[in-house]
Amino acid sequence: MADKLGTPDVEIERQSPLRPVFQPGSHGNLEAGAGVALSEVQPDSVVQLAAWPGEEKKLIAAIAAVTGLSLPDGAGGGVAKGGKAAFGVAPGKFMAVSEDDDLAAAFADAVPAEMGTVTDLSHGRTVIRIEGSRAEWVLAKLFAIDFSPTAFPTGSARSTVHHEIFAQIQRSDAEQFDLYVFRSFARSFWKVLCHACEEVGYVVK
Known part of the structure; x- marks a missing residue:
């Protein structure tokens, strides 16, 4: 099928900028089990x-x-x-x-x-999800925000920065946060987030 200009319609797959650094599995200090899980959400x-x-x-x-x-x-x-x-x-x-x-x-x-x-x-943001009992603790290492449920209830959101990386964060469930970052910074931020998670142990899924 072609559009009005005669150009064939092409289904273009949206590739994740995290692909080179996305390593599924368990990482970090797992002595007490994984404190958080990380994943990419692709709305x-x-x-x-x-x-x-x-x-x-x-x-x-x-x-x-x-x-x-x-x-x-x-x-x-x-x-x-x-x-x-x-x-x-x-x-x-x-x-x-x-x-x-x-x-x-x-x-x-x-x-x-x-x-x-x-x-x-849609093509300009990468959405990273962090969930688990230590999610608030990990995010507090990166952002000067009160992540407690009373100050940051489920559904609510904040706009903030980690150094030069702008992020919009929504608490999408009781122990779950979705972080929206520019695609151009997503890989760098993912590395920072993984490093922050090492102390409590984390699973990439």
Whole structure:
């Protein structure tokens, strides 16, 4: 099948930037068992949405209409459910993630230009998941954030940096965090994260 310009449609596989350093198995200090597990999450859609001043509530309503996820008002709140996630990353700015590959197109229809902007980041972000009883402890070594459940409840998110590496972190379950980093920095950050996990032992899966 060809597009309107006569160019054949080609299915392009999205290759992970972690491939050269991704080593499945157990690593580090395993004397007491693995304290955390690391994996790469590959959602089909990662979309950033930004509301113009005064349009935040309308944008939150549009996110609910498209994803079925009801966001609390304000930055930092979020929800993760059924292969989808949505969370605030800054005042008036949100991320929406889904296993459906048409999320950006859906938002383009639901968010008019006078409400805000829609940016498809699906090919620009790598999502790394850390889970386990020591996940909070490991992340606290890298980021100056309180990762306790009261300060960082399930569903909520924070935007932060580790040195020059920008990260958006969502607590997607009680002992599980998803870290969104630029693809160009993903390999370097993965190495740093693995090093931070060595003390408690970790499994790459």
